[in-house]
Amino acid sequence: MIRTTSPAISPSPKGHPFAGAFAMLGPHMAALNLFLQGQLAAFEPEIRAMVNYCIDTSGKRIRPALVFLSGWTDSEAVSPDLVRAAAVVELVHLATLVHDDIMDSAEVRRNRMTAMREFGPTAAVLLGDALFAHALHLATHFPTTEVCAAVSESTRRVCAGEIVQSMRRRSTDLTPADYQRIIDLKTAELFRVSCYLGARLADYEGGYVDALDRFGRHLGIAYQIYDDLADFFGREEKIGKTLGTDLANGKLTLPLFVLMDRLPPFERETLSGEIGGLQPSQPALRLKQMLALGVFDAVEAAVQGEVSAACAALAEWPGHPPTHHLLALGDVLLAQAASLRPAG
Amino acid sequence: MIRTTSPAISPSPKGHPFAGAFAMLGPHMAALNLFLQGQLAAFEPEIRAMVNYCIDTSGKRIRPALVFLSGWTDSEAVSPDLVRAAAVVELVHLATLVHDDIMDSAEVRRNRMTAMREFGPTAAVLLGDALFAHALHLATHFPTTEVCAAVSESTRRVCAGEIVQSMRRRSTDLTPADYQRIIDLKTAELFRVSCYLGARLADYEGGYVDALDRFGRHLGIAYQIYDDLADFFGREEKIGKTLGTDLANGKLTLPLFVLMDRLPPFERETLSGEIGGLQPSQPALRLKQMLALGVFDAVEAAVQGEVSAACAALAEWPGHPPTHHLLALGDVLLAQAASLRPAG
Numbered sequence: 224m225i226r227t228t229s230p231a232i233s234p235s236p237k238g239h240p241f242a243g244a245f246a247m248l249g250p251h252m253a254a255l256n257l258f259l260q261g262q263l264a265a266f267e268p269e270i271r272a273m274v275n276y277c278i279d280t281s282g283k284r285i286r287p288a289l290v291f292l293s294g295w296t297d298s299e300a301v302s303p304d305l306v307r308a309a310a311v312v313e314l315v316h317l318a319t320l321v322h323d324d325i326m327d328s329a330e331v332r333r334n335r336m337t338a339m340r341e342f343g344p345t346a347a348v349l350l351g352d353a354l355f356a357h358a359l360h361l362a363t364h365f366p367t368t369e370v371c372a373a374v375s376e377s378t379r380r381v382c383a384g385e386i387v388q389s390m391r392r393r394s395t396d397l398t399p400a401d402y403q404r405i406i407d408l409k410t411a412e413l414f415r416v417s418c419y420l421g422a423r424l425a426d427y428e429g430g431y432v433d434a435l436d437r438f439g440r441h442l443g444i445a446y447q448i449y450d451d452l453a454d455f456f457g458r459e460e461k462i463g464k465t466l467g468t469d470l471a472n473g474k475l476t477l478p479l480f481v482l483m484d485r486l487p488p489f490e491r492e493t494l495s496g497e498i499g500g501l502q503p504s505q506p507a508l509r510l511k512q513m514l515a516l517g518v519f520d521a522v523e524a525a526v527q528g529e530v531s532a533a534c535a536a537l538a539e540w541p542g543h544p545p546t547h548h549l550l551a552l553g554d555v556l557l558a559q560a561a562s563l564r565p566a567g
Numbered sequence: 568m569i570r571t572t573s574p575a576i577s578p579s580p581k582g583h584p585f586a587g588a589f590a591m592l593g594p595h596m597a598a599l600n601l602f603l604q605g606q607l608a609a610f611e612p613e614i615r616a617m618v619n620y621c622i623d624t625s626g627k628r629i630r631p632a633l634v635f636l637s638g639w640t641d642s643e644a645v646s647p648d649l650v651r652a653a654a655v656v657e658l659v660h661l662a663t664l665v666h667d668d669i670m671d672s673a674e675v676r677r678n679r680m681t682a683m684r685e686f687g688p689t690a691a692v693l694l695g696d697a698l699f700a701h702a703l704h705l706a707t708h709f710p711t712t713e714v715c716a717a718v719s720e721s722t723r724r725v726c727a728g729e730i731v732q733s734m735r736r737r738s739t740d741l742t743p744a745d746y747q748r749i750i751d752l753k754t755a756e757l758f759r760v761s762c763y764l765g766a767r768l769a770d771y772e773g774g775y776v777d778a779l780d781r782f783g784r785h786l787g788i789a790y791q792i793y794d795d796l797a798d799f800f801g802r803e804e805k806i807g808k809t810l811g812t813d814l815a816n817g818k819l820t821l822p823l824f825v826l827m828d829r830l831p832p833f834e835r836e837t838l839s840g841e842i843g844g845l846q847p848s849q850p851a852l853r854l855k856q857m858l859a860l861g862v863f864d865a866v867e868a869a870v871q872g873e874v875s876a877a878c879a880a881l882a883e884w885p886g887h888p889p890t891h892h893l894l895a896l897g898d899v900l901l902a903q904a905a906s907l908r909p910a911g
Contacts, residue, residue, distance in 0.1 A: 267727035267752065269734075322696060326689040345670040348692055349730040352666060355696065356723035359703045363716035371715050372707035379700035383611035386693040390613075408611065 244288075244548070244555040251291045252284060254301045255309050262310070265357060273350050277317050277338055285446070286312040286417040292552065293421030293435045295545040307361060308370060308420045314358035315378050316413060319385070321351035326389060327468060370420060377416040384408025393473035395495045399480055406447040407440070414443030422545070431543055437536035438549055442556070445529035449560045451476035452522045455510060456563040470497065470504045478513060478522050485516040519564060526560045589628075591892075595635045596628060598645045599653050606654070609701060617694050621661050621682055629790070630656040630761040636896065637765030637779045639889040651705060652714060652764045658702035659722050660757060663729070665695035670733060671812060714764060721760040728752025737817030739839045743824055750791040751784070758787030766889070775887055781880035782893055786900070789873035793904045795820035796866045799854060800907040814841065814848045822857060822866050829860040863908060870904045 245252070259278045266274045287309035294305045324337035325344050331337065339347040355378065362371035388405045391397050418439030422432040454469045455478050469476050475498055483491055494509070496502040513519055530553040537546045589596070603622045610618045631653035638649045668681035669688050675681065683691040699722065706715035732749045735741050762783030766776040798813045799822050813820050819842055827835055838853070840846040857863060874897040881890045 265723075267724065267731075269731045270727050273730070319696075322692050325692060345733045346730055348666050348669060348695075349726045349733065351692075352663075352695070352699065353723050353726040353730070355699060356719050356726060360716060360719035360723060363712040363719060365712070368707040368709070368712050368715060371712060372704060375700050375704035375707060379609075379697050379704065380611065382693045382697040382700060383614050386617070386690055386697070387611075387613045389689045389693065 244552045245284075247548075248288055248291055251301050251306070251309075252287070254306045255284070255287050255313070258306050258310050259313070262314075262357065262361070265360075266353065270350065270353060273338070273342055273346065274354065276341060277321060277350065277354060278314075281334070282313070282317070284309075284313060286316050286413055288552075289414060289417035289439060289442075290421040290424075292548045293418040293439070293545050294425035295421075295548055296425055297544055302424070304365070304424045305421060307364065308424055309417075311358050311362045311370065311374055312413060312417045312420070314354050314361070315374060315381070318351040318354035318358065319381055319413075321347050321354065323385065325351075326385075327472065369423070373416050373420060377412045380408050380412045384410075384412070388474070391475075393498060393500045395475070395499050397475045399477075402475065402477060402480065403444075406444055410447040410450075411440045411443030414446065415439040418442075418549075425545075427543065427545075431540050434536045434540055435545065435549070438533045441529045441533035441536065442549075442553065445526050445533060445553075445556055448477050448522060448526050448529065449556060449563075452478055452519070452526070452560060453563055454478075455506075455513065456519065456565065467506045470506055470509060473498050473500050477525060478518055479509075481518045481521045482509065482513050482516065485518065486512065514565065523560050523564075527557060530557055589632055592632055592635055595645050595650070595653075596631070598650045599628070599631050599657070602650050602654050603657070606658075606701065606705070609704075610697065614694065614697060617682070617686055617690065618698065620685060621665060621694065621698060622658075626657070626661070628653075628657060630660050630757055632896075633758060633761035633783060633786075634765040634768075636892045637762040637783070637889050638769035639765075639892055640769055641888055646768070648709070648768045649765060651708065652768055653761075655702050655706045655714065655718055656757060656761045656764070658698050658705070659718060659725070662695040662698035662702065663725055663757075665691050665698065667729065669695075670729075671816060713767070717760055717764060721756045724752050724756045728754075728756070732818070735819075737842060737844045739819070739843050741819045743821075746819065746821060746824065747788075750788055754791040754794075755784045755787030758790065759783040762786075762893075769889075771887065771889075775884050778880045778884055779889065779893070782877045785873045785877035785880065786893075786897065789870050789877065789897075789900055792821050792866060792870050792873065793900060793907075796822055796863070796870070796904060797907055798822075799850075799857065800863065800909065811850045814850055814853060817842050817844050821869060822862055823853075825862045825865045826853065826857050826860065829862065830856065858909065867904050867908075871901060874901055 260275075262278075263271050263275055290309040290312060291305055294302060294308075296302075320332065321338045324332060324339045325347050330340050337347075338350060342350065359371055359375055359378075362374050365371070384405050384407070387401075388409060391401065391405070415436055416439070418435040419432060422435040427435070451469065454467060454476070468474075470479065479494070479498065483494055486494060490512075493502065497504045497509075534550055534553050537549060540546050604619075606622075607615050607619055634653040634656060635649055638646060638652075640646075664676065665682045668676060668683045669691050674684050681691075682694060686694065703715055703719055703722075706718050709715070728749050728751070731745075732753060735745065735749070759780055760783070762779040763776060766779040771779070795813065798811065798820070812818075814823065823838070823842065827838055830838060834856075837846065841848045841853075878894055878897050881893060884890050
């Protein structure tokens, strides 16, 4: 059934890593939800219910938040341009999630069935395509081609990152540089373009737009490293998706790199076999080893390093309205990463 | 390996249904191939070889031909704008093929392995996405958002058509109206937008642009009905892809509708069971029945009806340069449909 009433606004869903920093965005997120619901009518009647399933309001809406905060001004009003740009980046993100979940055969995301599970892989491929296409269509409603150009290029980069990741799955010769490249493309790119678009649409000067662009990129890298740490140390009911999938799927992420580096040679070979899919993965053992060998600390330090780099990009612009809010966002991410640390 | 030299130009690949009408497009197709090869550099190095595999030159390039012919003027020069628009619609089409082949688990297309078979379904999903994204990025290089808006909307409609088709697969209560709707979205839409863009970029007057738009839509419907007929009556080595897949996959197309309608009730039930996947399909028997019951004639007449409707759209504009070439294209399609008829 197509939900015809606007759903309750929940700008701070359970487990939202940035919930604290988003409190002020209530009206913005409400406007975004309303706008997204309004887009349903643009889709062919036959697929509206599926699209509605995908644009549900339980998402974290991090990228829209970056658009809103990077375009923050002293005005109280919610800018319709920012709402539209936020919808564009969110729809692109949702489309990539729909396609990711096919590839990961993921069953649960945001505490409910994935689109892949709900509608089958075939419909999910096409539904993701339709979301992409509509995102780019919305981007053409700006006066110039700039937004559409930026978003289509970012989308291609996100896909390239995902392809590289999927091709290197179960590959044990992945280097930390490869990992950096993958997360730069698959995650940091859309964070970056969100900040860029917010700043551009708020008409900030070139130097500040560049600074926000750099902020977004580093925050995106920090966020992905946090997310990779959460795959090992998070609690499913809090994060809202199946965890522990990276080791099981042979995805070599930073926590595994560091563990690999610190294990004695024989143990390293066993772990390598788990990543390569030659041996069943032993998540409990790996978690124990990560704690014993200080892997958590090292990965948390990497998150801190990227958040610092993000904040440093804004150092020259202390007085601009977005700066304060974005720095606070960095702090919230650090607090979230710290909160993953197991007690005791 | 990435192919670094420009491949030989083959505007008339084997089995090309429109080969005769495309002879004059040699320089245009050469320019298009060169342009597409030039786009490889825009993709991340890691995925260039895959992209190159997809943009191979053995495709029929029907949609680019529609762009070129609809934008035909008395000038001899190949218009760079038309080349760009042709590349946009072709990349969108190639992206949909890559995704279609995943869903159909198709092994062969254009006489070689599909991207799905070559790179696996995961990479194929993302590769299709990257092609879509780049197509829309190319569309942003026009001065206004018009091309990008038209193409992104068409893309969404194509996907919606594919979703409806995949959801109705093995459904025996599909009506001819449903079939019409599906092919209107999944095929006619991109034919239509190709004609529209060609005419707009050549700066033809509004009435003629509308006429070409209608021509494109009807030709697209005609082409899909031809293609559905070829799935039964074509020869694989000529068509270059696995045939007989519609019945096996439970896709109810016009030849099957007509056959269903003309079979005695008991036989109809058996065929219904084949489409529903309850019984193994009997392609040889169905082909024999189609010939005996005049199904070929009826479907050929449907192709003729749509080609007539396409040509009628141009009746008021006999003197405009595209008209003559597009009418010839209709004739070639009719000849191709006729050539599917089994001898004897």
